[in-house]
Amino acid sequence: xxxxxxxxxxxxxxxxxxxxxxxxxxxxxxxxxxxxxxxxxxxxxxxxxxxxxxxxxxxxxxxxxxxxxxxxxxxxxxxxxxxxxxxxxxxxxxxxxxxxxxxxxxxxxxxxxxxxxxxxxxxxxxxxxxxxxxxxxxxxxxxxxxxxxxxxxxxxxxxxxxxxxxxxxxxxxxxxxxxxxxxxxxxxxxxxxxxxxxxxxxxxxxxxxxxxxxxxxxxxxxxxxxxxxxxxxxxxxxxxxxxxxxxxxxxxxxxxxxxxxxxxxxxxxxxxxxxxxxxxxxxxxxxxxxxxxxxxxxxxxxxxxxxxxxxxxxxxxxxxxxxxxxx
Amino acid sequence: xxxxxxxxxxxxxxxxxxxxxxxxxxxxxxxxxxxxxxxxxxxxxxxxxxxxxxxxxxxxxxxxxxxxxxxxxxxxxxxxxxxxxxxxxxxxxxxxxxxxxxxxxxxxxxxxxxxxxxxxxxxxxxxxxxxxxxxxxxxxxxxxxxxxxxxxxxxxxxxxxxxxxxxxxxxxxxxxxxxxxxxxxxxxxxxxxxxxxxxxxxxxxxxxxxxxxxxxxxxxxxxxxxxxxxxxxxxxxxxxxxxxxxxxxxxxxxxxxxxxxxxxxxxxxxxxxxxxxxxxxxxxxxxxxxxxxxxxxxxx
Numbered sequence: 001x002x003x004x005x006x007x008x009x010x011x012x013x014x015x016x017x018x019x020x021x022x023x024x025x026x027x028x029x030x031x032x033x034x035x036x037x038x039x040x041x042x043x044x045x046x047x048x049x050x051x052x053x054x055x056x057x058x059x060x061x062x063x064x065x066x067x068x069x070x071x072x073x074x075x076x077x078x079x080x081x082x083x084x085x086x087x088x089x090x091x092x093x094x095x096x097x098x099x100x101x102x103x104x105x106x107x108x109x110x111x112x113x114x115x116x117x118x119x120x121x122x123x124x125x126x127x128x129x130x131x132x133x134x135x136x137x138x139x140x141x142x143x144x145x146x147x148x149x150x151x152x153x154x155x156x157x158x159x160x161x162x163x164x165x166x167x168x169x170x171x172x173x174x175x176x177x178x179x180x181x182x183x184x185x186x187x188x189x190x191x192x193x194x195x196x197x198x199x200x201x202x203x204x205x206x207x208x209x210x211x212x213x214x215x216x217x218x219x220x221x222x223x224x225x226x227x228x229x230x231x232x233x234x235x236x237x238x239x240x241x242x243x244x245x246x247x248x249x250x251x252x253x254x255x256x257x258x259x260x261x262x263x264x265x266x267x268x269x270x271x272x273x274x275x276x277x278x279x280x281x282x283x284x285x286x287x288x289x290x291x292x293x294x295x296x297x298x299x300x301x302x303x304x305x306x307x308x309x310x311x312x313x314x315x316x317x318x319x320x321x322x323x324x325x326x327x
Numbered sequence: 328x329x330x331x332x333x334x335x336x337x338x339x340x341x342x343x344x345x346x347x348x349x350x351x352x353x354x355x356x357x358x359x360x361x362x363x364x365x366x367x368x369x370x371x372x373x374x375x376x377x378x379x380x381x382x383x384x385x386x387x388x389x390x391x392x393x394x395x396x397x398x399x400x401x402x403x404x405x406x407x408x409x410x411x412x413x414x415x416x417x418x419x420x421x422x423x424x425x426x427x428x429x430x431x432x433x434x435x436x437x438x439x440x441x442x443x444x445x446x447x448x449x450x451x452x453x454x455x456x457x458x459x460x461x462x463x464x465x466x467x468x469x470x471x472x473x474x475x476x477x478x479x480x481x482x483x484x485x486x487x488x489x490x491x492x493x494x495x496x497x498x499x500x501x502x503x504x505x506x507x508x509x510x511x512x513x514x515x516x517x518x519x520x521x522x523x524x525x526x527x528x529x530x531x532x533x534x535x536x537x538x539x540x541x542x543x544x545x546x547x548x549x550x551x552x553x554x555x556x557x558x559x560x561x562x563x564x565x566x567x568x569x570x571x572x573x574x575x576x577x578x579x580x581x582x583x584x585x586x587x588x589x590x591x592x593x594x595x596x597x598x599x600x601x602x603x604x605x606x607x608x609x610x611x612x613x614x615x616x617x618x619x620x621x622x623x624x625x626x627x
Contacts, residue, residue: 034530034531036452055468056476124358125357126358133613134609143575144576149583201621205622253469264583296475304469
């Protein structure tokens with residue numbers, strides 16, 4: 001190619017140097033093609049693979065939900081909105097929705113508040129910084145299946161660690177599975193254990209981007225550290241808080257593995273389905289028994305709608321209650 | 328199906344060097360107090376205890392599962408032997424399958440993410456902003472809700488019960504593309520790319536010889552996060568695989584249904600063995616993993 005440093009490739013009209021003009025012109029054309037089109041080639045794999053295995057199935061769920069489609073009986077007939085009509089009167093579906101919402105509230109609210117406090121504690125100069133950060137985030141590297149098994153024993157009705165602790169301080173043991181609220185609490189506890197430290201690190205990342213002189217001038221004005229936390233830290237990381245709220249909503253509504261393992265690997269979610277979540281009920285209908293793909297798809301799509309609605313509600317709620325950056 | 332997701336922040340630079348002690352006038356405000364240490368150590372103990380406790384139970388005899396206080400027993404290896412001998416769970420096969428799946432997915436995610444991230448950060452092409460926006464939005468799609476059509480697709484392809492069913496849908500990740508793009512913006516100068524072009528490098532050669540080596544730190548973090556996430560994936564393998572081709576999480580599920588209330592200690596030997604590989608990775612690469620999370624990787 002051109003030996004002059006800083007020169008752009010010669011335009012095709014310019015008289016080419018006598019040596020091998022044909023080869024040069026071809027490589028130039030190739031270079032132009034390379035510059036103009038190869039970027040599309042580089043980003044294409046993502047769009048193709050995500051489109052086929054990510055987006056298409058989500059959208060196709062709507063189509064499947066309009067069919068009376070069962071594996072066992074072999075039926076596959078267009079049914080319009082029939083699945084949705086049945087769904088509205090399916091008590092087990094609404095029970096699962098109730099459980100999912102309950103577990104979601106019990107897990108997400110304390111989790112994000114404690115994470116915020118924890119991040120504030122970590123946002124200091126300290127010894128053994130990495131070690132302490134590793135300490136809070138270690139639950140996140142354990143698998144959900146293992147966590148479910150471990151906590152099922154911690155919350156075991158007889159001989160469980162928690163009931164043993166309650167016993168030593170003179171309380172009656174709690175029925176951690178039969179009692180609906182207690183089972184929600186135990187499942188929410190697992191979720192919190194696994195995710196609080198992780199969210200704390202995300203908040204910490206955002207907090208470290210806040211310029212320190214803001215705090216210095218505030219403390220010169222006599223603001224206490226507690227006041228600084230609420231008037232400087234929290235408003236400035238509000239976008240991050242909103243982000244974690246949305247992501248927790250998306251993840252929390254799809255909760256499946258924790259309650260499954262908590263119930264000894266059964267999708268029924270307790271004797272009376274007292275902790276069966278929507279994802280578990282969808283699994284039960286779709287991949288066990290009659291394999292009702294159409295009905296399962298209708299439920300999936302309704303869950304999708306619920307996630308969008310609750311993500312919006314939570315977004316607005318948090319945005320109202322957390323005052324924004326006043327700059 | 329799940330995707331890792333990201334925080335749309337603009338920082339993806341290498342970790343910030345530690346603040347110099349006492350440089351700022353108000354620095355004492357930022358010193359951790361003994362109370363801070365106490366709270367954090369307490370948090371750390373709460374975090375670590377269930378893991379240690381599960382290892383302790385894995386080392387005990389079945390008659391001592393519920394004994395307090397939690398002191399380790401001497402049965403760890405006989406429990407592991409008995410657990411591995413459980414043919415239904417096919418635990419060793421599960422471990423091998425998980426290692427294969429996680430490795431292939433990790434390499435693929437790093438490759439496609441760095442390629443696309445480079446294109447978005449350093450190449451000019453029409454529509455690049457819109458395409459990047461679409462990628463960021465894909466992180467918000469709860470892909471798990473598409474499992475039924477995805478499953479039907481796998482049936483159609485004849486992939487149920489095979490490893491490609493848990494590999495192919497995970498080969499790309501919006502989060503990875505975004506993360507690599509952020510890092511490439513800050514770590515690779517335009518002059519470097521220009522110089523390589525003047526030397527006659529094609530775009531591909533620039534990617535391979537200049538960009539990929541420069542992206543190594545971010546690629547390592549992305550790789551660690553992807554590997555851990557794939558290793559721990561539960562729902563999709565549970566749906567599409569069969570008990571004779573399990574991943575390690577599926578093996579755990581089989582163990583837990585089979586051994587619950589009969590052979591606790593063997594079950595806990597299973598959870599210990601399934602957790603151990605990631606625990607080792609975490610202890611070696613903790614600093615990088617924490618850096619990656621702080622830059623904004625979010626749960627699936």
